[in-house]
Amino acid sequence: MLFLERLHLTHYKSYETGAFLFSERVNAIVGENGSGKTNLLDAIYFLSLTKSALTSQDALAIQHGADFMLIDGVFSRYEAAEPAVNQAKITNDSEESQLSDSISEATVHAEPSAGPASLRSSQITISLPRGQRKVVMNDRKTYERLADHIGKFPVVLIAPDDTDLIREGSDERRKFFDGVLSQQRPDYLSDLLQYNRILDQRNTLLKQFHERHYTDEDLLEAYSQPLVDVALRLHATRKSFLQEFLPVFQEHYAQLSESRETVDIRYESEVDTDDFRKQFWLNRHRDVAAQRTTLGIHRDDYAFEIDSYPLKKFGSQGQQKSFVVALKLAQFHLLTQEKGHQPILLLDDIFDKLDDRRIARLIHLMKDGTFGQVFLTDARPERTQSLLEASGITANLIRTT
Numbered sequence: 001m002l003f004l005e006r007l008h009l010t011h012y013k014s015y016e017t018g019a020f021l022f023s024e025r026v027n028a029i030v031g032e033n034g035s036g037k038t039n040l041l042d043a044i045y046f047l048s049l050t051k052s053a054l055t056s057q058d059a060l061a062i063q064h065g066a067d068f069m070l071i072d073g074v075f076s077r078y079e080a081a082e083p084a085v086n087q088a089k090i091t092n093d094s095e096e097s098q099l100s101d102s103i104s105e106a107t108v109h110a111e112p113s114a115g116p117a118s119l120r121s122s123q124i125t126i127s128l129p130r131g132q133r134k135v136v137m138n139d140r141k142t143y144e145r146l147a148d149h150i151g152k153f154p155v156v157l158i159a160p161d162d163t164d165l166i167r168e169g170s171d172e173r174r175k176f177f178d179g180v181l182s183q184q185r186p187d188y189l190s191d192l193l194q195y196n197r198i199l200d201q202r203n204t205l206l207k208q209f210h211e212r213h214y215t216d217e218d219l220l221e222a223y224s225q226p227l228v229d230v231a232l233r234l235h236a237t238r239k240s241f242l243q244e245f246l247p248v249f250q251e252h253y254a255q256l257s258e259s260r261e262t263v264d265i266r267y268e269s270e271v272d273t274d275d276f277r278k279q280f281w282l283n284r285h286r287d288v289a290a291q292r293t294t295l296g297i298h299r300d301d302y303a304f305e306i307d308s309y310p311l312k313k314f315g316s317q318g319q320q321k322s323f324v325v326a327l328k329l330a331q332f333h334l335l336t337q338e339k340g341h342q343p344i345l346l347l348d349d350i351f352d353k354l355d356d357r358r359i360a361r362l363i364h365l366m367k368d369g370t371f372g373q374v375f376l377t378d379a380r381p382e383r384t385q386s387l388l389e390a391s392g393i394t395a396n397l398i399r400t401t
Contacts, residue, residue, distance in 0.1 A: 031400030342372030
């Protein structure tokens with residue numbers, strides 16, 4: 001079982017400083033809107049994936065007026081049989097001011113009820129000085145490549161803006177599936193980074209050719225061939241992955257919707273032809289005119305359908321919410337299979353954004369052990385406490401101010 005044991009923040013977004021100890025199971029982060037609940041959740045995401053879930057610019061993670069930000073946390077994993085956690089009631093007020101060595105072991109550092117279990121811990125530190133590159137360390141050893149960290153401590157985030165996957169363009173959908181694959185398959189992440197690097201280089205070359213009214217086809221081919229090679233590998237991986245992902249996703253959707261309708265995901269790619277290499281070469285003059293690469297894996301899309309119709313146009317708000325929750329639950333399921341342990345689950349503001357049926361489904365999965373460590377946020381602590389207590393779930397309550 002993987003869990004985040006503790007976390008310390010310095011100048012991270014709204015946190016000048018913050019120190020937190022966490023339960024191995026359910027952690028409810030409660031407080032008024034604007035008190036830092038989502039930022040705390042985002043710090044956990046950042047610690048796992050070396051980037052924010054909310055913005056693509058690392059510099060925005062540094063608190064306004066500060067010169068740097070620091071995230072430091074300890075991930076732990078039981079190597080032997082999973083311990084039985086003896087939790088009796090919801091633990092209140094575990095915020096920074098009340099953290100001490102006297103915090104109950106039954107709440108935060110529960111010991112196995114029978115037989116010793118080996119606990120292996122890793123201290124992860126991410127530092128970002130303003131105007132410089134971020135540094136990620138594992139037990140005080142700096143990663144040479146950030147990609148080597150991705151997938152070691154997997155997380156799945158379910159957030160209010162997840163329906164952007166449906167409403168927005170293909171970039172959002174590619175980003176989602178690339179994120180799933182990158183945590184699950186390190187080779188895929190390496191190929192994706194290589195593709196994006198060559199693509200940028202080729203696009204720069206195309207702009208130069210356009211500006212100079214001259215094309216060096218041999219030089220262009222030197223970039224085109226490796227780009228096509230990586231594109232074909234990425235396409236094959238995406239295609240085979242969707243075949244694995246789709247039935248798991250459809251099963252979760254059926255459970256959320258009580259099998260009222262059928263859903264599907266179709267992978268759409270220009271690379272899915274027998275003569276893509278030839279088409280790519282014949283397209284070079286168009287690329288020069290456009291000053292960018294107009295064919296390739298970077299233009300892929302995933303079509304979301306409900307009862308054979310586009311979900312964006314014909315799906316209700318409830319159906320769209322069920323669709324994205326089912327996507328995230330399928331991601332959780334496959335990561336668990338791949339890693340041999342559950343990812344950490346982050347649930348941002350779910351009680352406000354989901355209806356009673358979907359909330360009941362997620363709470364049931366918390367209770368039956370499907371999920372490992374869970375972090376959820378809510379602006380109404382009494383609602384969280386009531387829902388969890390009614391289901392017999394013990395939680396560590398963290399109040400933000």
